[in-house]
Amino acid sequence: MVLCGVLILASVPSRAEAQGVALALVAAFEGQRLELCSRIGNKLGSVSRDECLGAGLTQSGGWSVEGSVILQRDYPRMPARTPLGRVLLIGGIHGDEYSSVSIVFKWISILNKFHSGLFEWRIVPLLNPDGLLRQRSQRMNARGVDLNRNFPSPNWDVESRDYWVRRTASNPRRYPGPEALSEPESRWFAQQMEEFSPDVIVSVHAPHSIVDFDGPAQAPEKLGSLHLKLLGTYPGSLGRYAGVHKEIPVVTIELPSAGSMPSSSEMRDIWVDLVRWLKKHVPEQANEASVSRTGG
Numbered sequence: 001m002v003l004c005g006v007l008i009l010a011s012v013p014s015r016a017e018a019q020g021v022a023l024a025l026v027a028a029f030e031g032q033r034l035e036l037c038s039r040i041g042n043k044l045g046s047v048s049r050d051e052c053l054g055a056g057l058t059q060s061g062g063w064s065v066e067g068s069v070i071l072q073r074d075y076p077r078m079p080a081r082t083p084l085g086r087v088l089l090i091g092g093i094h095g096d097e098y099s100s101v102s103i104v105f106k107w108i109s110i111l112n113k114f115h116s117g118l119f120e121w122r123i124v125p126l127l128n129p130d131g132l133l134r135q136r137s138q139r140m141n142a143r144g145v146d147l148n149r150n151f152p153s154p155n156w157d158v159e160s161r162d163y164w165v166r167r168t169a170s171n172p173r174r175y176p177g178p179e180a181l182s183e184p185e186s187r188w189f190a191q192q193m194e195e196f197s198p199d200v201i202v203s204v205h206a207p208h209s210i211v212d213f214d215g216p217a218q219a220p221e222k223l224g225s226l227h228l229k230l231l232g233t234y235p236g237s238l239g240r241y242a243g244v245h246k247e248i249p250v251v252t253i254e255l256p257s258a259g260s261m262p263s264s265s266e267m268r269d270i271w272v273d274l275v276r277w278l279k280k281h282v283p284e285q286a287n288e289a290s291v292s293r294t295g296g
Helices: 002-011 015-043 049-053 098-114 129-133 156-168 184-196 238-245 264-294
Strands: 058-063 069-075 086-090 120-124 200-205 210-214 250-254
Touching: 015 049, 015 069, 015 129, 049 098, 058 184, 069 098, 086 098, 086 184, 086 264, 098 120, 098 200, 098 264, 120 184, 200 238, 200 264, 210 238, 238 250, 250 264
Parallel strands: 086 120, 086 200, 200 250
Antiparallel strands: 058 069, 069 120, 210 250
């Protein structure tokens, strides 16, 4: 027993060893963050490496197929203020929609300066790093799966395949994958919805130049110069998964161009209108979610 006790104690790392492991993990993450931000800066003309590094992005626990880290920025509740609710903001679910990534970085810069605790935010500027950062960017991830067709929904196995074959003529850009949540990126994002429990999801795309909306609550009639046009949902889409089946409002911002950024004033106007809409509708959704959770 003494020998066993010695062996057990010997397997417990000392404080110095534990600190060494922690420092090594921090150094490894910093290396990953530097590499990813360097690659983003080389790919996107409107986001520099230094802007990416200065955004305050942290390790999310998510990874792409090819091993790129998925970064996020959290703005948690502030001690002196009760937030109106939680907002999950995502860009770059499609790797060839450059502007959807760039504009999220610009909005992070706004929050870094002016965050007041009005909401709790979780922001993911680039869900699909493999799609964006390959030599020729593509909509799909590294396994050729459209992440916005890979989310689960009732009868996904039949509906997603039927839609892909019949409605898109098996377009490889819209391949839903072999099964729901088959991809590490979509699995991780679905987990974020469970852990963060957002009251609203905002997803940025391009280039349809509209505002789309799925789920409960009243849709925003316009954000900046973008006006509401309901496109409906697709098997495996985030709108169907979160908006319809999980009843989390999903605001989809479709920017006018995938390759070019809106003007500074238009970016600001979209942001201001979005926050104004969130202030009105997030508390309603948060209250409904609270009642649902407590069974009241």
